[in-house]
């Protein structure tokens with residue numbers, strides 16, 4: 283069945299409902315008939331009140347959680363579990379402490395059985411280079427700063443050449459300067475045609491961050507969560523936070539959130 287293949291969405295969520303099973307058989311309803319699309323070559327920001335289900339939504343998009351009802355289509359086909367073409371970066375970089383940096387990045391290639399260890403190492407090195415981490419290949423995660431660890435996590439997410447990169451507040455634990463630099467680098471990587479990645483979904487509490495980097499921002503409501511509105515950001519890149527237009531978009535999103 284290829285019925286999800288409408289409007290050329292990279293990822294389509296159709297009439298998704300989801301609840302967590304609580305103790306004593308209660309259910310916490312998170313999504314009730316939610317639909318949204320992530321298009322090809324699109325940078326989508328997601329904003330919403332704390333606890334509305336943004337992380338839950340990303341886990342569903344990654345195939346890590348199954349909706350109770352409704353369908354998820356990836357490239358027009360039902361998504362029934364994790365897919366190597368979809369990568370995720372979490373708020374806290376989840377690196378294996380007993381593996382070197384290069385080995386951690388090579389974990390992103392775990393499904394590529396036709397590659398030799400040497401080939402995996404070469405690929406990992408390319409992405410470490412892209413993230414400015416050459417020289418740290420043989421270091422261990424504990425020897426790196428928070429920003430560097432997040433760079434490793436991004437390198438690991440990219441090394442498998444995913445079509446879709448899902449990011450759950452990846453900059454929120456970093457100091458402001460590191461966050462600004464990393465955000466810019468990510469934007470440039472995505473704009474750079476050489477990188478195979480098609481679309482990025484970024485969850486953030488930082489509305490300015492979302493306006494700076496997104497093509498569209500999907501604003502969610504409180505639970506049960508629906509789409510409060512979608513704001514298309516029509517500003518040239520790189521975007522300046524100083525313009526009045528920039529703050530008009532920021533205000534528009536705050537209005538939808540309140």
Ligand SMILES: Nc1ncnc2c1ncn2[C@@H]1O[C@H](COP(=O)(O)OP(=O)(O)OP(=O)(O)O)[C@@H](O)[C@H]1O
Nearest residue numbers: 302303310312330331332333334335336337338339
């Ligand atoms: N594994 C779980 N079991 C039961 N309830 C859960 C589970 N994970 C999350 N929840 C609940 O589901 C709701 C949505 O959680 P989620 O983490 O998706 O929200 P969020 O929008 O990412 O929040 P935040 O902005 O604080 O990161 C919350 O009320 C949370 O307590």
Ligand SMILES: [Mg+2]
Nearest residue numbers: 336337338450
């Ligand atoms: Mg969350």
